[in-house]
Amino acid sequence: MRLHNPHHRILFIPSLSGRQRLSPLPSFSNAVHEKHHLTSSSRDYRTSWITRVEIPIPFVPSRRIQLIIPLPPRFVGSLLPSARSGRKRNGTVLILIAFLFLWTIFAFTKRFATRSKTWPQPFSGDPPTLVYERADLRRMWLWEIASGHYPSNRPLPVAVGFQSMPLNPGIPKPQKNNLSGLLNATTIGTGVSRTYFHVNVTDPSFPPRPVPGSVLDLDIVQDNCEFSTNQYVRDCLEVLRMGAGLDNGKSIRRGNADKWKHIFTEGKDADGMTQTTPVLANFLDEANPNEGLEFSRKAPREPPFLNYPPPKPSTPIYHIFWAGPFTDKPYIAILSFLFTQNVGLHLPRNSPPSKEVCRPQIWLWINPGPAAAIANPRARSDMYETLAANPWSAPFLHPRFEDVVKFKLWNTTEQLDGVPEIKDEWRIFGGSIFNSGGYVYEVKIDKEAEKASSAGASSLANDTLTTAEEPRKQQKNGIYDRLGSKSQQDYDRMSVILSDMARFILCHRFGGTYLDADTIFLRDWEELWGWKGAFAYRWSRLEKYNTAVLRLNKGSALGSFLFRTALKNDFDFHPMTVSRYTKEGHMEGLLLRLPDALFDSAWLxxxxxxxxxxxxxxxxxxxxxxxxxxxxxxxxxxxxxxxxxxxxxxxxxxxxxxxxxxxxxxxxxxxxxxxxxxxxxxxxxxxxxxxxxxxxxxxxxxxxxxxxxxxxxxxxxxxxxxxxxxxxxxxxxxxx
Known part of the structure; x- marks a missing residue:
């Protein structure tokens, strides 16, 4: 095939003034290209369908950037006045043409060659994710507030459009002789009274256990610890130490520190408490009920949020998800849990349970194979055999720990089917549920392997997943076959993505708090558990979530919002994406973003x-x-x-x-x-x-x-x- 002048370029040459001007003559990089041009049957460079443009690099006169523009030189020349006119020219127009061409190629690729099948949003950033109307967002807020899951005096989001102050059993009733709190409130407290205190230290050798039933006021903690208000981690830790009595025998006189009191116990005035139930009130008299909200362009809006069940009580459970051979990392996480939490190991084994202290448990969820592995009908028995044979896990099978350390088998299909909000629809994703921040790791359904597995085994999507790129036997040690991270280069990315989803499932189904396995407990969580709301923590300096610590109430409206929104947004549970869900849905006040000083003190x-x-x-x-x-x-x-x-x-x-x-x-x-x-x-x-x-x-x-x-x-x-x-x-x- 003959090329039409493939080596012709439009050259910008310097003028006496130091500016660049367009040369009207052909320019060649070497003699071979020039000879090819002279012997070509099509010598008129203006008949070519492409134009090569060279633009000098600033401060590097000997080098130039070459751009190839898929337009005839005649057309390009018409955009630039002739250099013979003596006008000062530059390559701005040509650069703009090249940019528009490349953007067009990118836009069509994203629209027709990707899974999302959407046009790019060059000016608005990430596409919107919201699938609930304002009335539904308001219903969710009212349900959570009435359930006691908003024990905060923080302002309610204006965008949700409350028309009156909701009754809030999570905060105390206003004092009869003090209406200043009511004047500044956005909810009306109907709950029991609070008594704030600093923990009294009686033994200088060891700090005291938290008072049973005590609660952390996270409003006060944020006032003293929030990075966005220029609070230092160092100062935050001092406030936390003083409140919990952790400076036992080493405290320094500070003067009156009442403003630092952030731990309280609730009063016994439950009889005077206004009883509330989850309210799903609807306001239909708005002229434009969804003004200011930006909805998802690729998913229909969700039906009205109605007839939601009452809140479900949960016990202090701490979930950890683990894939791969048991190592010293989950071993340390469990040991630190036993070393710090009030699990009663200092009491005789057959002692009756305490009426004041609810003994916490740690549940280790074991994923027995790679995230996209073939189902194993003997998975549960194999799990216990493997744990017993592993030196790092075997000690925790001792009967002394059976009441507080629980090993659970993770089964993806079973867990997804256990979430009412998604159980009937998650299979539409097939092998595309591994989504991390918009990057989808495709797997394919292997029907033959599924038939070969026993009838009692269940695997992802009720089918066996294998890699979409190539057969398993050819991809040994590939990303889809890794089980555990053995080095920084050999990282089990699939299990990380699975854990991003697993933490929301576990907390929504069973209640409790999820922690990444690379977490070390440093103190008793009694006071933190007493706070009834949901939370994660801040992504360092960014106003985003890090869900390495995640607390959700069992079967909550917030959990329903997160699962339905994720389902309509390619099943993405990456913390950065979850941050978009809550921000666009004005739900950040319900999933509190705690300062990372509490869980990640070195990050900043x-x-x-x-x-x-x-x-x-x-x-x-x-x-x-x-x-x-x-x-x-x-x-x-x-x-x-x-x-x-x-x-x-x-x-x-x-x-x-x-x-x-x-x-x-x-x-x-x-x-x-x-x-x-x-x-x-x-x-x-x-x-x-x-x-x-x-x-x-x-x-x-x-x-x-x-x-x-x-x-x-x-x-x-x-x-x-x-x-x-x-x-x-x-x-x-x-x-x-």
């Missing part, structure tokens, strides 16, 4: 913020949990658990699944009661390092000299299980 420092007054320890990289700079290496051993972000509820170390907590003792070290797990762990650690197994009576000189924070925390939790020290609150484990 790792991104270069608040480094002028950082909290302690000062970690500028999440990896510093496992390996501190040498000049700071003395702190962990000198200060121990008590010196690690004292006041925060937990610490999220952001992945690093492949970094051992204790490199020199990379096995469960829980004493003679669990010696089998220790021996097996030693053997596996020796095999992994190609070194002989170490002597259980090794010398101190065999250990690392400087211990990291991760190592100190691990050994502290293990010493509690061995019975060598009490837990955080001075309680020894009771094995009787």
């Amino acid at each position: 420092n790792t991104e270069g913020y608040q480094n002028d007054r950082p909290p302690f320890p000062y970690l500028t990289d999440f990896h510093h949990l496992f390996s501190l700079p040498r000049e700071h290496g003395a702190a962990p051993l000198a200060l121990g658990f008590e010196g690690f972000f004292r006041g925060a509820f937990s610490y999220h170390f952001h992945n690093y699944w492949w970094e051992p907590f204790d490199p020199s003792r990379n096995w469960p070290d829980l004493g003679l009661r669990f010696i089998k797990s220790e021996r097996k762990g030693r053997e596996e650690a020796a095999a992994a390092s190609a070194a002989p197994a170490t002597d259980p009576k090794e010398n101190v000189t065999d250990d690392m000299r400087d211990l990291s924070w991760a190592t100190v925390l691990k050994r502290t939790f293990e010493a509690y299980i061995r019975g060598e020290r009490p837990n955080m609150y001075g309680e020894y484990i009771n094995w009787s």
Whole structure:
């Protein structure tokens, strides 16, 4: 095929004034191109269908950028006055033409060659996600408020359009002689009275347990901890420490700190409380009921939100989702839970349950295979066999922990079918439910494999999922076959996407709080559990959610809103996308965005913020949990658990699944009661390092000299299980 002058270019050449002007003559990059032009049967460059334009790079006179414009030179030349006129010219028009051409190609590709089949939105950013009308959003708010899930004095969103102040059983009734609170209120309190206090320290050696039934006032916590109002993490942690009495024996006189009181107990005046039930009032007298709302362009609006069931009570359950072999990461998460929470391990095993304390539980949801794996009919029995054989998980099968540590088998189909809002519709996505921030990881349905599996097995979409790109046997260790993250390069992305969805399912179905497995409990959550609303926490400096900690009430209207909205937006549960759902639906007040100081105290420092007054320890990289700079290496051993972000509820170390907590003792070290797990762990650690197994009576000189924070925390939790020290609150484990 003959090309029509493929090497002809329009060249911008310098003028005496230093500006660029368009040369009317052909220009060639070398003699070969010129000869090709001269011998071509079509020598008139204006008959070509493309034009090559060279634009000099500023401050680099010897180099030029070449643009190929799919327009004839005659047309391009008509847009630019002739250089012979002597006018000063530049390449602005040509650049604009090239940009418009590329944008057209992109727009048609997005519209016809992608799964979403939508035109791009170049000026409005992400397309809107809202599928509920204003009246429905208002009904949801009223339901949540009447259910006691809004124990806050924060203003209600104006965009929801309340026409009167709702009755709110989550906050106290206004005092008879004090109407100032009512004048500034957006809801009318009908709840019981509150008594605020600082926890009284009686033993300087250990902090006291939270008062049973005490509640954290998150309005006050936000006032003292919110990044957007220039509050420092360091100061926030001091307020939290003082309120909970965590500075036992080490407190410094501060003067009157009543403004810092953020913990309260509720009064006994329930008889005078106005009884309310979930209200689904509808206001139909609005001239333009949806003015100001921007709805999704690719999904129809949802039907009216009516006849919703009453709220369901939930117990203090903490969910963790795990895929892959059990390692030291969930091991540490469970140990930290036992070390800090009021699970009653200091009491005799057969003691009756306390009437005041509701014993929390931690549920470990185990995904037995890759996120898109073939169903296994023996999955449950295999799970327990694997847990019993794994040195990191076997200790938690001990009868002493059976009331507080629960292992649960994750089954995607079963869980999705258990959510009423989506059970009849989620299958329309087929193998496209793995969506993370708009990036869909396609899998395909393998009907033959499904037939081969036993009738009792269930897998994703009632079919077996395999990769869409190539057969399984050709994609060993590919993204669809990974189970657990073994390194930063070998990252199990599919399980992460599945966990983004799983946390909402678990909290909506069972109630409770979800935590990522890379989370370490640092104090009792009694007061935080007492707050009846839903929450996640802030994505560092951004006004977005991080759902590494997520609290939802069981079967709530908020949960229904999130699932129906996600269903109509390609089943995307990425926290950034969820942030769009709540913002566009004006539901952010119902899913409170807590300061990350409570759960992620180092995050701002790792991104270069608040480094002028950082909290302690000062970690500028999440990896510093496992390996501190040498000049700071003395702190962990000198200060121990008590010196690690004292006041925060937990610490999220952001992945690093492949970094051992204790490199020199990379096995469960829980004493003679669990010696089998220790021996097996030693053997596996020796095999992994190609070194002989170490002597259980090794010398101190065999250990690392400087211990990291991760190592100190691990050994502290293990010493509690061995019975060598009490837990955080001075309680020894009771094995009787």
